[in-house]
Each structure stands twice: as structure tokens, then as C-alpha cells.
Amino acid sequence: MTGPPVRKAIFPAAGLGTRFLPVTKAQPKEMLPLVDKPTIQYGVEEAIASGIEEVIMVTGGGKRAIVDHFDRSRELEHYLEERGRSDLLHILAEIDDLSNQVDITYLQQKEPRGLGHAVWTARRLIGDEPCAVLLADDVILCDDRPVLKQLIDAHRTTGATVLAVRRVPRNEVSRYGIIETGGSKGGIHEVVDIVEKPSADDAPSDLAALGRYVLLPAVFLELDRGEPGAGNEIQLVDAIKRTIGTFPVVGVEFAGDYYDTGTVPGYLRANLTLAMKREGLREELAPLLRELLDGQPDRL
């Protein structure tokens, strides 16, 4: 099935990040690093590798750090040039290269009224075409095919709104939106319902929706209604749910390593894991970890 291509991606980054206070008091949590790169840069790299041409960042009050990150810093370049630090200059060049490959537009969500509202803020820039949504604090790394590309490919074959889904242990279903599936084929599940944060007994499956979406324009028509849901916030999942039955919705069981950096334990776990995977850091960290665990042999 071929429809219009998915060219635009929305990055909602206007949440208050209260689970990360105090560090999020004056900067978005999307600028917190995984080792040495902000999570939002991982997301932008994924979007570009998936064929996205336009990025729309929806930010709140403290957007400066994100704008500055994707902008050139001539002062820093000059400083590094004078000192012959080509090793560091190439890191700046990589960021510059990203902003040359996509147009980045910044929009302000005037009040944090929920993820659905943040996405709706971008409606005029999206127009009448399908678009992607990436939540930067869900970092998903895949060497073969970026997760967003996996979703876009599923959208091309099904013409559906697409959710990224992953199997989670039963005792964790209450932290996620869980999909109820109709038929399934090759890791693509027809979605017949989505239940927000169900108890283990009430969960219709163990397939949890994570922070990657391809949305049909119909979802924006639902968001137009501005109906608040859980927590009195406008929920993206509610709008997607209301399109089920009229428009196809599928969940893609994606391939890739998933890191939830939106909570302090998840963030620390992601940093440790990626640091241990990196040559040069692993050699320093491994003895330290062994030393720290020495007093707790049961954890080894």
C-alpha cells in the first residue's frame, strides 16, 4: 500500500520532567546525556536514518539548551581550531551535519497540558499527511534498521497508524499502555484496543506501547477535540484509540535495544550499560563496578 511518505517528525520535549528534579528545573530532560550525548540527539539521528526530512521540536519554557545544541557554536569551534583539536572539532561537525540533513523548527507548547496536546501544537506544520512522533527519553538502538524506519515500513505496507510495542513482564504492565490485538502477522499486530496502565489481571496482552509512533491525520482530528483524559491531560493514546474501528492501527514488535531514560533508575541503567559497551570506558569502569560490588557478593 502506498500513501504519502512520512517526512515529518515531532519531538515533544515540553514536559516538566518532575521525576528528574532538580536537574530539569532549568533544562529539558531531553538534554540529559547517555554517556556524552543528549538523548534528543540519539532521537534526531534515528529520525534522519529513517528518512525524515523535517523535525519539529515542541518545547516548553526552557528550550534554549536544545536550540543551542543543534546550532553552530562558532566560539567553541574557534577555540578548538586554535588549539588544533581536530578530534573534538569532528564531534561538532557531526552535530552540524545533522542540522544540515533536516530542517529543525521549534514550537512552544504554552502550557504542559499533556503529550497529546504537545503533538497537537504541531498540527499546522504537519498538515494532511502522516507524521512520526519520537519521545526522546525512550532511546532505542538498532544496528540493522532504526526503529522509526521499522514503523515507517509497517505504515507503508498497512496504511495504518503505527505504535512501537515490546513484550514486558506481567508484573510491569501497569506502567504502560497495553494493546489488545486482533490478528498478528510477522511481528505486526492489529490493535483493537489500548488499555492505559492496566493491572496484571486486566491486561489484554503483554505488549506495551513505547515512545515511537506514526500517526495518520485522523489522530489530529481527534486531538482537535481537546478532550482531557487521565491526570486531566490530553493523552495521545486516547486520540489514537478513538480512531480504532474507523482507521487501521497496528503495533510493531520492533527489533532493537530499548533504554527507558525517563526515570532515574532507568537512566542510570542505560548509562552504565552503554558506558560498559564503549571501548576506553569499559576498562575504567569494570574494576570500579567490581570494587563497589565487593561488599555485596550476592549482587555479583
Ligand code: UTP
Ligand atoms: P512524560 O510522561 O515523561 O512526562 O512525558 P514529563 O513531564 O516529561 O516527565 P515527568 O513525568 O514529570 O517526570 C512524555 C513525553 O511527552 C512530553 C515530554 O517532554 C516527554 O517527551 N510532554 C509531556 C510534552 O511535551 N508536553 C506535556 O505537556 C507533557
